[in-house]
Amino acid sequence: MAVNGIASIGECMIELSGQTGANWRMGFAGDTFNTLWALHALSPDQPATYVSAFGDDPFSRDQIAFFAGNGIGVGNSPVIAGARPGLYAITLTGAERAFTYWRGDAAARQLASDPAALAKSLENQALVYFSGITLAILDAAARKTLLSAVASARKAGSLVAFDPNYRPRLWPSREAAQAAITEALQVCDIALPTFPDEQMLFGDETPEGTAKRLGKLTGEVVVKNGEQPALIAASGASQTVDAVHVAAPVDTTGAGDSFNGGYLAARLAGHAPADAARRAHKVAAAVVQVRGALAPFETLRAAFDS
Template sequence: MANGIASIGECMLELSGRSGSDWRLGFAGDTFNTLWALHALSPERPATYVTAFGDDPFSRDQIAFFAENGIGVGNSPVIAGARPGLYAITLTGAERAFTYWRSDAAARQLASDPTALAKSLEDQALVYFSGITLAILDEAARKTLLTAIVAARKAGSLVAFDPNYRPRLWPSRETAQAAILEALAVADIALPTFPDEQMLFGDATPQATAERLCKLTGEVVVKNGEQPALIALNGASQVIEAVHVAAPVDTTGAGDSFNGGYLAARLAGLAPAAAARRAHKVAAAVVQVRGALAPFETLRAAFDS
């Protein structure tokens, strides 16, 4: 029986500021952040990050960091001469801004070997990807990716997708709309964020987002920052209040960690409403630490509280 969890996308080098010119180098990216939380909360499930790596020292450090934390890389290709993308976080209070260097990142070639990609998705209980995964690929590579995901789903994998719309990564709004709608059509669980959906599709309310997505995907959880999440399933919807944090430190990775908490709870057999409550607790813990990746013990304590 399939037991693993796989997440597909780009893990970047993360520079997070401490004070002055003192920067900390880490590894993060939306789909990796989600897998990090999922792995912390489902330690009995083999975790695989599906991407592509360069042959440079930073890529080797990434792979070693994954291994040190119990995360494999499946059959992810190593691309000669390529290297990871890089981003820097700057903070105003707890709110963050990002500066990116990623145009030639190795992860853009994660679908360059369709056989290896399909192999990485074999025997997975859950396959997760995002709109950023789609955005870094060209049209042909997106089709290769979706073909592999459809095959995994037919073999029994649960597929979860976060549209995670980032306008600067797409050539046009229309291209993003088309690609994201194709992805939603092959997903079992959608985990959108309302402001993204409002920007991309013009939704007036989270309820409008849920109603639109329920026509494509059976289970929808609309995140909305500090506002309540909205769950829509089988024609019914339910509001789940967020956990208020009086003095957040850094909101980086909060939504990704919510996704990880929600999916871990669903894999453990919890109902959607209970899963969303656990997910809110996980997100609340993450905004109280710096950087996108909270320690495993912090995530577990929040999830079990």
């Protein structure tokens, strides 16, 4: 059977972004959803599915309705009675952001609670994407269920992409994160790490060191490094692709996630890794010029095609 969808697995939260004074803007965002948002904008002909778990509260219903209004489904994701979404607030100093979270009992922590439903959500997907945050919100048994489902989707023909996205606060120990992320890399085709994260987690001294280590586990590695060039290692060769400088960024929230979406959309469309990275840098540059993690689809498409 042909594979033609895009699935992203993880936690989409309520996002509160500061405006002026005591006013806050509410939206929905989260690392794997931000990536799917960009992917969907740039690959509109491929059905998009956000695989998670949801509560039965008004905010969860609004979240699912927001997805649907933008052409994104939720597959067979379970609805958990009495559960609700996690929440985070963004505070900005200039364009640099800080986050405060309330997510300990979020519904998404139960995204692998129904293995059959999870497997069904991943059927017939051209791409399956997840992150280290997806792993971190799950207990050990649920992580095993998730990785088994991803491995099965890969065996059935899905391309699997993974961003380690290390967040120390979400893990009981550095060693636990190392073990889980290393296991996840073994079931993926494309790794999209960020160098400062890898330096913190594994002690890598250079992006080249990160690419070499991850290249032993997966075939295509793209090491992001903020405003520095991205390093691509694939098919036994490596090269760097310069980032797009933005003189006056507005909000850096979601830049790396959107880079991932741009890169994966380009690779699905048949672009070579270097061209995919160039397009991804343009997408990320567009995102840091708007507030919040989700740029309008038109903004993403214009950057991707420029």
